Amino acid sequence: MNERTHQGLALVKGAASSHHSRYLRFRLAEEDFAIPLLSIREVVAMPETTRVPHTPAHFLGIMNLRGQIISIFDLRAKLGFKSERSSETAVVICDFEPLRFGVVVDSVEAVMTLDDADIAPRPDVDTRVNAEYIQGVARRDQRLVLVLDLPKALSLEDLIAMKKLAAAS
Amino acid sequence: MDELQQQLRATFLEEAVDTLETLEHAFLAWENDRTNTQLIDQIFRSAHNLKGSSKAVGLAEIGAFTHDLESLMLKIKNQEIPVSQQVFDLLLRCNDELRRMVLGQRGGDAVATDPELAERLKAAINGQLANPSSVAEVGFEIFTDPAPPVEPEQAAVASMLHPPVDQPLPPPAANLAKAQVEAAAAKKAVSSVVDDSIRVSLGRVDSLVTMIGELVILQTVLSQQRHQIESPLLQKTVVQLAKITKEIQDNSMSLRMMPLRQTFQKMQRIVRDTAKSLGKEIELELNGEDTELDKTVVDLLGDPLVHLIRNASDHGIETPGERAAAGKSAKGRIRLSAGHEGGKIMLEISDDGKGLNAQVLRQKAVEKGLIRTDQSLTQEECQNLIFIAGFSTKASASDISGRGVGMDVVKTNVETVLKGEIQMVTELGKGTTFRIYLPLTLAIIDGLVVRSGSERYVIPLTQVHESIRARREDVHNVVGLGAILSLRGEHIPMHSLATQLGQRGLKNQPPDETAMIIRDKGQPFAITVDEIVSRQQVVIKRLGSEVRQSRGVTGGAVLGDGTAALILDLKELVKKDKRSRGAA
CATH class of the missing domain: 1.10.287 (Helix Hairpins)
Known part of the structure; x- marks a missing residue:
């Protein structure tokens, strides 16, 4: 907790001077992705999950994280890749107030610092796929890193809205 | 304002609510025991503390008002001002006013002192007690003040609904219902302060x-x-x-357990104010205040209790005249008691008033079109009419109760929110008794762990009437109706949990099936599972909003081996299936 606050403060200070933030870089189907470190609570090994009825396929189910029940999503399935597990597979537990959930990734790579200037806007490719969940693109060691907006990527808002609708009908 | 000061202020406001509660209690006790100088000293001390600390955290207005209150107390203590009913009314009103200001501050709004009340207080210090304290005025005081709140939040709501303190009209039913709903939604309340306890956040x-x-x-x-x-x-x-x-x-x-003491003591004030405004004499007897309940339950209990107590004071207890005519003592008596009974908590609210007249109730229900004229009802059924929505026996809704939102709201609150049960016994001329049975806690339930496919689910034990092994020859597949189970001559629809949960490719169909029978009002039904694994107590866990809205899922639980499981509401689950089938 303290550590996080500390990181938060460091980040706020950093942001005031040179606008750089720290990101967690992870791999998913041979691609590099990044999410803001501040939104991450912890990384755990692939847990046992319990399926929830009537939920989309990328919703793996719920897990017990030291007494707290947390929903787990399969990012591979959501982004249209084939589901795969290895010894490197990990679950990143994220906090996007008021949502707290975990996403399954292929492997966690490293923490990286990105200057705001390093992140280029999402290339405006004419595609049928809604790419809104990509916040921007950064270059690192000849590789592209896609900065993700996780709640958007998982269509969490849609999922909640859908449930509400179902409950109301 | 710097952080430290903000912190200090927050702490002060927390404590002030408790102090004001102590003060109110002391005022009420003093009213009944006017010679008790110890109480006066206690009041004096509390007021003094409040004054000092409010000024220290920069809440000058509260400080100034408390200062005046203290001055008045000083004069009373030195016997410069005689103790009278009016003094008590004024003191209690001041207490309410302080509470209103404190709660306002806690909600982040600076609340100004009511000028009229401040004026009256100042006049009183100079020995001029304002005397328009007629019954009528006191009557609306009860409602315009956020006086009898169950919870501070409710008081806040009430004061929001009625900003000027002296608006002479009781709130319309809609507002009250709203206040109730909001108060029920509000969870936070002030925990009790006993000498040897510490304050820890929930x-x-x-x-x-x-x-x-x-x-x-x-x-x-x-x-x-x-x-x-x-x-x-x-x-x-x-x-x-x-x-x-x-x-x-x-x-x-x-x-998580806390005694009912505080909740019970708040009822004293409600009875006092209600009795005064109706010109009745009522004594409230409290028993079992030390009975402990889960904090959440205690918080949620306040509203229904206030309603029942008001009802007893208003509808139950007769006026002194009526009581004399019926050969009863002039002073009515309401007993509020709590205790354990068979793993549950039982609360009893009984009055020695006039009881419920089944014929009158029936008549009213017919007039209101709630039942048909020729409908035959037993005595008991007539009496239970009071639990129906929109039923109010008083011809004109009085200030105190009888808004027609009363008893049905109480019943729904007790049953759905508190997961309890309410019963009523009434005897004409002798009085009415309400009994509320509550679970000890809402956080833990007795559950059956069942398996369907590879997943395990928790079914609250209260839902399951019995579990049986359904023999194959007892199960009939009826075209258009699905599976029907013959059970001791009864034919009840049978569903499979796997199908209900949309577990594809799964069918719980071993030769003999394990079926749970659910009979909770409405049509009974059976639901089959692969196996009943165990019976155990589980702690109910909140689910994320992405799961919480799923119909048929009421919460999550962690099983003995550490895996997460869903708690199901079978009735909801099956209902859902029926709807989707109907739509398809």
Whole structure:
């Protein structure tokens, strides 16, 4: 907790001077992705999950994280890749107030610092796929890193809205 | 304002609510025992503390008002001002006013002192007690003041609904209902302050309980693997650890429990004010205030209790004249008691008033079109009409109760929110008794762990009437109706849990099926599962909003082996299926 606050403060200070933030870089189907470190609570090994009825396929189910029940999503399935597990597979537990959930990734790579200037806007490719969940693109060691907006990527808002609708009908 | 000062102010506001509660209680006690100088001293001290600390945190207005209140108390203490009914009314109103200001501050709004009341207080200090304290005025005071709140939040709502303190009209039913709903939604309340207790936030207690739950699970794993340990000392240690862990768990569960004392004491004020405004004499007798309940339950209990107490004072107890005519003592009596009964908590609210007249109730129900003229009802059914929505026996809704939102709201609150039960016994001319049975806690339920496919689910035990082994010859597949189970001459629809949950490619169909029978009002039905694994108590966990809205899912739980499981509401689940089938 303290550590996080500390990181938060460091980040706020950093942001005031040179606008750089720290990101967690992870791999998913041979691609590099990044999410803001501040939104991450912890990384755990692939847990046992319990399926929830009537939920989309990328919703793996719920897990017990030291007494707290947390929903787990399969990012591979959501982004249209084939589901795969290895010894490197990990679950990143994220906090996007008021949502707290975990996403399954292929492997966690490293923490990286990105200057705001390093992140280029999402290339405006004419595609049928809604790419809104990509916040921007950064270059690192000849590789592209896609900065993700996780709640958007998982269509969490849609999922909640859908449930509400179902409950109301 | 710097952070430290903000912190200090927050602490002050927290404590002020408690202090004001103590003050109110002291005022009420003093009113009944006017010679008790100890009480005067206590009041004096509390007021003085409040004044000092409010000024210290920069809340000048509260400080100034308390200062005046203290001056008045000083004059009373020195017997410069005689103690009278008007003085008590004024003191209590001042107390309410302070509470209103404190709660306002807590909500982040600076609340100004009511100028009229401040004026009256100043006049009183100079020995001029304003005397328009007629019954009528007191009558609306009860409603314009946020005076009888069950919870501070409700008071806040009430004061929001009625900003000017002296608006002479009782709130319309809609507002009241709204206030009730909001108050019910509000969870926070002030925890009790006993001499040897400390204030801990509920969040901390909950996280402690959660962590201990995890500890127990780890301990279970350790105990199961015990035989693999070679060292006898280690083996012994594991056994001892298990015992202590169990004790810690029991203790931690009791942390959430709190006595009903505060809730009960608030009722004193309500009875006092109600009785005064109606010109009745009522004594409230409290029993079993030390009975402990889960904090959440205690918080949610306030509203229904206020309603029942008001109802008893208003509809139950007669006026002194009526009582004399019926050969009763002039002073009516309401008993409020709590105690344990068979693993549950029973609350009893009984009055020695006029009781419910079945014929009158029936008549009213017919007039209101709630029942047909020729409908035959037993005495008991007539009496239970009061629990129907829109039923109010008073011709004109009085200020105190009888808004027609009363009893049905109480019943729904008790049954759905508190997961309890309400019963009523009434005898004409003798009085009415309400009994409320409540679970000890809302955080733990007795559940059946069932397996369907590879998943396990928790079914609250209260839902399941019985579980049976359905023999194949008793199950009939009827075209258009689905499976029907013959059970002791009864034919009830049978569903499969796997199908209900949309577990594709799964059908619970061993030769003989394990079926649970659900009979809770409405049509009974059976639901088949692969196996009933165990019966155990589970702690209900909140689910994320992405799961919470799922119909048929009421919460999550962590099973003995540490895996997460869903708690199901079978009735909801089956209902859902019926709807979708109907739509398809």
